Amino acid sequence: MISDEQLRLLFESAPNGMIVTDRAGRVMFVNAHVEQLFGYSREELIGRPIEILVPERFRAGHTGLRDGFARNPRPRPMGAGRDLYGRRKDGDEFPLEIGINPFRTDDGNFVVASVVDISERKRHEEHIRFIMNELSHRSKNLLMVVLAIANQTVQRAISFGEFQKLFEDRLMAIGRCHDLLVEKGWAGASIDGLISAQIEQFTGIAARIDAEGPAIMIHPEAAQNIGLAFHELAMNAVKYGALSSPDGRVVIRWDVDQTHTTKRFRLTWEEQGGPPVDPPRHEGFGHKLLSRISRNSLDGTVSGLAFRPEGLSWRLECPGELVIRH
Structure with missing residues (x-):
């Protein structure tokens, strides 16, 4: 069996941001990577609603999504076809992917989320789109010439x-x-x-x-x-x-x-x-x-x-x- 300490060390060493919330959406645990991603210390996050990490314009909708997940908890793969954003302590927003998974303990039901900053990938995708548009434009011009x-x-x-x-x-x-x-x-x-x-x-x-x-x-x-x-x-x-x-x-x-x-x-x-x-x-x-x-x-x-x-x-x-x- 894995002890609680071993589980904590496993979460801390994960390459992604790891967040654990309770059924009410309160943050129960974050690893060091989450602190780096969002600019909060874990002391500032523990016990706070998860919406503190969500851009303000999405918070009301996020509460409804969280409640829906609580009624029908099932694993959700990262990316799930939606553009998601996180909000840092300084108000800066960045694109991310989240994978969430419910788990149950003797203390109740919890959700573990894996968070990845995809800013660099988005920049690469935008650059590729720009190149493809330029290639299409230049190809048409060249054909006309x-x-x-x-x-x-x-x-x-x-x-x-x-x-x-x-x-x-x-x-x-x-x-x-x-x-x-x-x-x-x-x-x-x-x-x-x-x-x-x-x-x-x-x-x-x-x-x-x-x-x-x-x-x-x-x-x-x-x-x-x-x-x-x-x-x-x-x-x-x-x-x-x-x-x-x-x-x-x-x-x-x-x-x-x-x-x-x-x-x-x-x-x-x-x-x-x-x-x-x-x-x-x-x-x-x-x-x-x-x-x-x-x-x-x-x-x-x-x-x-x-x-x-x-x-x-x-x-x-x-x-x-x-x-x-x-």
Whole structure:
């Protein structure tokens, strides 16, 4: 037989909070873990109604539940499908799970409750829900981008082979943007990183890219759009623009204009030393993409998708809060 002292030691060593109440709901015993969870000493709890550990808004209802349990006492597993909360001595509330079990002694009927603080688990569950919602949102956005790229590419391709090559290149450009974002836990991406990721596919041009600006972290959605813009500009420069000539170069500059009431992000791409540039006869995918990114995605303006004789230039200016992640 287990002695009363052994039973007390067993309760004290339990990893969970252990509470014993009598039929009237008065606290008869608590272990040290309960003292830690609720901030009361056991002297403050012994003889008090169990409702002292229940948030005030639930106390009236809890009394009815306790009375119902007393009329039909049976073991209740932890969690029983309900969100339960405890109230600490300082008034702070926290989520918990409770398992209750009736037992009878020569001194009468009692209830033993096992209490577990599940605050950390709730935080993890909330974080998982947030991640799943973000994943759903980003997946839908990515699908829309892919569909738009496919539609625009197929309209301009003169053969299936050309469509396949252009479409694959643009999907790979999106993939490179996503790789950068994953590295940073989707917190954003640096402009330097976006430039490097989109030009690395072209052999031997890195030395002819002059990129300079302050260290800025770009919002994930803006990073994807700006990364695609760099891809289209680089691909055009290699095929037709400054980087198709051995002496050509590209100058990329970015900064934040703080003279306005709201900060303005500014980005320029200027090609120099390439073959003479003539305005295109048709507005291709790259042209549409650069305009769409500026007007629709970033609420910005393009003050020069300009086909200058000395080289193409592109300028983006938009509200800083739509681009910069602080």
